Amino acid sequence: MMSRSYTNLLELASGNFPVMGRERERERRRFPRVMTVPGSIAELDDDQAHSVSSDNPSSLASDRMIIVANQLPLKAKRRPDNKGWSFSWDEDSLLLRLKDGLPEDMEVLYVGSLRVDVDPIDQDDVAQLLLDKFKCVPTFLPPNILEKFYDGFCKKHLWPLFHYMLPFSADHGGQFDRSMWEAYVSANKLFSQKVIEVLNPEDDFVWIHDYHLMVLPTFLRRRFIRLRMGFFLHSPFPSSEIYRTLPVREEILKALLNSDLIGFHTFDYARHFLSCCSRMFGLEYQSKRGYIGLEYYGRTVGIKIMPVGIHMGQIESVMKLADKEWRVGELKQQFEGKTVLLGVDDMDIFKGINLKVLAMEQMLKQHPKWHGRAVLVQIANPARGKGIDLEEIQAEIRESCKRINEEFGKPGYEPIIFIDKPMSISERIAHYSIAECVVVTAVRDGMNLTPYEYIVCRQGISGAESGSDLSGPKKSMLVVSEFIGCSPSLSGAIRVNPWNVEATAEAMNEAISMAEPEKQLRHEKHYRYVSTHDVAYWSRSFLQDMERTCADHFRRRCWGIGLGFGFRVVALDPNFRKLSIDAIVSDYSRAKSRAILLDYDGTMMAQNSMNRTPSAEVISILSRLCGNLNNTVFIVSGRGRDSLSRWFSPCRKLGIAAEHGYFLRWPQNEEWEICSQSSEFGWMQIAKPVMQLYTESTDGSVIETKESALVWQYRDADLGFGFSQAKEMLDHLESVLANEPVAVKSGQFIVEVKPQEVSKGLVAEKIFTSMAENGKQADFVLCIGDDRSDEDMFEIIRDAVSRNILSANTSVFACTVGQKPSKAKYYLDDTTEVITMLESLAEATDSPFSSSEEESDGSP
Numbered sequence: 001m002m003s004r005s006y007t008n009l010l011e012l013a014s015g016n017f018p019v020m021g022r023e024r025e026r027e028r029r030r031f032p033r034v035m036t037v038p039g040s041i042a043e044l045d046d047d048q049a050h051s052v053s054s055d056n057p058s059s060l061a062s063d064r065m066i067i068v069a070n071q072l073p074l075k076a077k078r079r080p081d082n083k084g085w086s087f088s089w090d091e092d093s094l095l096l097r098l099k100d101g102l103p104e105d106m107e108v109l110y111v112g113s114l115r116v117d118v119d120p121i122d123q124d125d126v127a128q129l130l131l132d133k134f135k136c137v138p139t140f141l142p143p144n145i146l147e148k149f150y151d152g153f154c155k156k157h158l159w160p161l162f163h164y165m166l167p168f169s170a171d172h173g174g175q176f177d178r179s180m181w182e183a184y185v186s187a188n189k190l191f192s193q194k195v196i197e198v199l200n201p202e203d204d205f206v207w208i209h210d211y212h213l214m215v216l217p218t219f220l221r222r223r224f225i226r227l228r229m230g231f232f233l234h235s236p237f238p239s240s241e242i243y244r245t246l247p248v249r250e251e252i253l254k255a256l257l258n259s260d261l262i263g264f265h266t267f268d269y270a271r272h273f274l275s276c277c278s279r280m281f282g283l284e285y286q287s288k289r290g291y292i293g294l295e296y297y298g299r300t301v302g303i304k305i306m307p308v309g310i311h312m313g314q315i316e317s318v319m320k321l322a323d324k325e326w327r328v329g330e331l332k333q334q335f336e337g338k339t340v341l342l343g344v345d346d347m348d349i350f351k352g353i354n355l356k357v358l359a360m361e362q363m364l365k366q367h368p369k370w371h372g373r374a375v376l377v378q379i380a381n382p383a384r385g386k387g388i389d390l391e392e393i394q395a396e397i398r399e400s401c402k403r404i405n406e407e408f409g410k411p412g413y414e415p416i417i418f419i420d421k422p423m424s425i426s427e428r429i430a431h432y433s434i435a436e437c438v439v440v441t442a443v444r445d446g447m448n449l450t451p452y453e454y455i456v457c458r459q460g461i462s463g464a465e466s467g468s469d470l471s472g473p474k475k476s477m478l479v480v481s482e483f484i485g486c487s488p489s490l491s492g493a494i495r496v497n498p499w500n501v502e503a504t505a506e507a508m509n510e511a512i513s514m515a516e517p518e519k520q521l522r523h524e525k526h527y528r529y530v531s532t533h534d535v536a537y538w539s540r541s542f543l544q545d546m547e548r549t550c551a552d553h554f555r556r557r558c559w560g561i562g563l564g565f566g567f568r569v570v571a572l573d574p575n576f577r578k579l580s581i582d583a584i585v586s587d588y589s590r591a592k593s594r595a596i597l598l599d600y601d602g603t604m605m606a607q608n609s610m611n612r613t614p615s616a617e618v619i620s621i622l623s624r625l626c627g628n629l630n631n632t633v634f635i636v637s638g639r640g641r642d643s644l645s646r647w648f649s650p651c652r653k654l655g656i657a658a659e660h661g662y663f664l665r666w667p668q669n670e671e672w673e674i675c676s677q678s679s680e681f682g683w684m685q686i687a688k689p690v691m692q693l694y695t696e697s698t699d700g701s702v703i704e705t706k707e708s709a710l711v712w713q714y715r716d717a718d719l720g721f722g723f724s725q726a727k728e729m730l731d732h733l734e735s736v737l738a739n740e741p742v743a744v745k746s747g748q749f750i751v752e753v754k755p756q757e758v759s760k761g762l763v764a765e766k767i768f769t770s771m772a773e774n775g776k777q778a779d780f781v782l783c784i785g786d787d788r789s790d791e792d793m794f795e796i797i798r799d800a801v802s803r804n805i806l807s808a809n810t811s812v813f814a815c816t817v818g819q820k821p822s823k824a825k826y827y828l829d830d831t832t833e834v835i836t837m838l839e840s841l842a843e844a845t846d847s848p849f850s851s852s853e854e855e856s857d858g859s860p
Helices: 003-015 023-025 094-101 123-134 143-162 178-198 216-224 250-256 268-281 312-324 329-333 353-366 391-410 424-436 450-459 501-513 516-532 535-549 582-588 616-627 641-647 682-697 719-736 759-772 788-798 831-846
Strands: 064-071 074-078 085-089 105-114 136-138 204-209 228-232 260-263 283-289 293-298 297-305 339-346 375-380 416-419 437-440 478-481 494-496 556-559 570-571 595-596 631-636 655-658 663-664 702-705 709-715 742-747 751-754 781-785 813-816 824-828
Touching: 003 582, 064 094, 064 178, 064 339, 064 655, 074 375, 094 105, 094 424, 094 641, 105 178, 136 178, 136 742, 143 178, 143 204, 178 216, 204 216, 204 535, 204 781, 216 228, 216 250, 250 268, 260 268, 260 535, 268 416, 268 719, 283 682, 293 535, 297 535, 312 424, 312 450, 329 424, 329 781, 339 353, 339 424, 339 450, 339 501, 353 391, 353 450, 353 501, 375 424, 391 416, 424 450, 437 450, 450 478, 494 501, 501 663, 582 813, 582 831, 595 616, 595 759, 616 631, 616 831, 631 759, 641 655, 641 663, 641 702, 655 759, 663 709, 682 702, 682 709, 682 751, 719 742, 719 751, 759 781, 759 788, 824 831
Parallel strands: 064 105, 064 204, 105 136, 204 228, 228 260, 260 297, 339 375, 339 437, 375 416, 437 478, 478 494, 595 631, 595 781, 631 655, 781 813, 813 824
Antiparallel strands: 074 085, 283 293, 293 297, 556 570, 655 663, 702 709, 709 751, 742 751
16 A cells, blocks of 8 residues: 555645545544544554645634643552552642643643553553543553663763763763664654544644654654644753764654744754754744744744743742741751852752862862851752763762861861752752752753742742741842853853852852842842743743744645655645646647746756756757747856856757846847946945955855856855855945945855846846737746746746736746745756756657647647
8 A cells, every 4th residue: 555645745746736625624534532442543553644634723622732741740659558559740840830821721631651660451540540530641661662762762862962972982971772762763653642542633732842752743743744733842952063963863853843833941952953954954044023933845843942930839839838847947947157058950960069069169268258157058859860970970979078078067067968869849948948049050951940949939928927937038149050041041140160160169159248239139130030931921932832833734735745754744835836747738839939938057957066067968958949939948047158158059049148137148149138237347346355255264165256246155165154154244245335236135055246237037027028029929938947036037927917028818837946935836846857847848849739830820
């Protein structure tokens, strides 16, 4: 059986688009809200899968959010009789709290795994219980997959790499293990099957969380091409130089691009992701009205930059509990007369705990006044998984604490208190409440909400009694690493490079020595931000952007093409379609006066070809087309007239427009016509030094000097740097040439300066007008091009009928090369398809049934 993705590709190639509208509506498969029948996924097995979609959004059911993450927001424990499990919500879970920002009438389902091993015999009962009571759908991963998926690929490959640790050797970081990647893919597929069980593709949003599930979007998009789907990465995204060392870099990046919206905590993380898309796939982002988007096969993939917040209500309720339990008072009594600096971190190699301990030692050395007065309380939460070098880092921290306490401690005073055991949120918040300063020295961290929690705790409880331990001063101080996600939003914090131990020590001293009014002002600024940008604000904003990004899902024509992780959805405007060879040959054969306008580079010659000379096949096709007396054929190029004349000298009846139409040579004419009134080129003396300046500083760029224009090319330069330089040069040239009669334009890897009244659009208009004046008004127009300069031709052709340049009965085929936004109505995928189509027209020209000048009085 032929796969659906392959038939879609064939349909797309032939221009035969699937039936849409009511007929498709009757064929559409509908999924119930919840599918609990065992084996119901079998009919959607990969070998039989076809994309499920509709052409109009359903109004029968309200929107619903399905949140997918590695772990469900649940706590599980065995019942006392050891028969079965008891479950409760994990109040600390971010996923549980984000629904506060969603509409009240929006149903929320969770899909994820459990933290405990459930016997296969009990899995069906547990799944039904969680679905009925918690609206949670558990994914049970087999032990052999779970270990290689989570402890293997996630923790030994992705987690270190995303935190900038390269596998320098097999002993440090680990050599890439293909079996771990296969387990990662298998686990993501199992998650997708659980999502599909409960998914209603027309009414549901799917929101996928974090690096554990980065290929899940492809599994879901293969099934439902119009599914509204977002992804949020809670870890850092590394620079492209780091990310591109990953052997499966393309598979993961392509999978993420199957999402509609991709979220990051900071602009740095988003910028690194966009840089990877640019360097690996040539995708450039656009910013429009504050929104960032990537054009990807006709779809716009939104990029969201929004740091997550905390749940204010939960923190405040726990603060009341801590106050009621007298824990805050106990800690105040324990540290009476001391200034407490606090660290709260997970135990892993990227949290920089030992750097913080060493900074405390340095502060005590540099500022003896804190001997016996300053205390660093370091809370180390248990490690979340079997990370790299955990035992070594734990031993190193303990050794440092022991040495510093022996050097600076005395009876009744230990400068560092290291708490290496699980701690309840109530006890953690009690520690926040008594700390004068929180210190975060992570060398790399996705977000880190510790400073946010601390700020809220130091604000105290609104309405607390004056005698309460939590009704105290409204002040807080922060020393934070510049390498954590929350750093940009905390403008009042003292930012440090944690690797610079001396500078961190000075920052800690500055924080606890600062004047009280200054501490209060910084705290007020931070509290205003944290209280207004909470987790509900974050989730509400993400949903709004997802709705906006998916708004045109049902307006566009969509096809799924590609195999494996090469799968992607091609989305086209309803009026933008692939050029059908049969249709154009039919209209060509009936026409009696034809205009054929062809760009050269990127249209008839591949852009990446080193030899730019036209092939014998191209010369043959053009000669046959020109040989028909009913055809007016032009090459319309930005190239100079000398090279074009030399290359196409065998085609005696071919018209040529060189340098975008500054020079024009009509068919069967040796003379070149200048199509511009301007003959002054003094502006070149202004523009060329500017271009030379950028050429010297941009390795791989060159200046092409034409008779009428200057072109700066950066195709062989670093694309990221070249693109940046091109934008800068464009502004520079527009400024210095503001009073000159020239146009400065950017194109595919070029910046060009040329006379104002010269464009390919004016060439097209001149050709059509000349044909009409000679009594041969075109009744067939074919215009093909691939870049921005060709859009001028497409625009003229689009407006030609209303301006009486062409007849209303003219068959018009304006065609761009490649699927991209264009003023053309049609597209062909590449230069090979262009040559194939022109060969078909040449064959029709050779046919005795093709109309000719001698047969012009006969019937078509």
